[in-house]
Amino acid sequence: MKPLQILALAAFLPFAAPAGDLSVTGPGPVEAEGLTLAQFLWTQRPVVVFADTPADPNFVRQMQMIAARLDHLAERDVIVITDTDPAEPSELRRTLHPRGFSLVILDKDGQVKLRKPLPWDVREIGRAIDKFPLRRDELLEINPAGR
Known part of the structure; x- marks a missing residue:
């Protein structure tokens, strides 16, 4: 996907936030239809x-947990993608x-x-992401004294 198309798509992400939490500016859940993993390469962490x-x-429980802590995921450049239609398989x-x-x-x-067969709390997701080598490099760039 071209950078301009990615920016256009990203402009609509704030509108995907749950209606009950209008203060969230993070990665509101988006549908998988039409998306590819390549468009998030080196820019976001797909969950x-x-x-x-x-x-x-x-699924309902997982989405409730995610909706409650979108800000926690935004700090880690996470985009939440959902797919609930196996009859029309997405990419x-x-x-x-x-x-x-x-x-x-x-x-x-x-x-x-990671692959999990059961819902995971956002705190657990964040802790797992913080252990990824790329995330550790990001944290060291933010705080070089943390070496």
């Missing part, structure tokens, strides 16, 4: 939440091959770092 239906209790579903509910965390280099 992809898969389910076979939006009514899946694990991400075809690439990541989930089964039922699945939480997939990727790093900015496009590599899958």
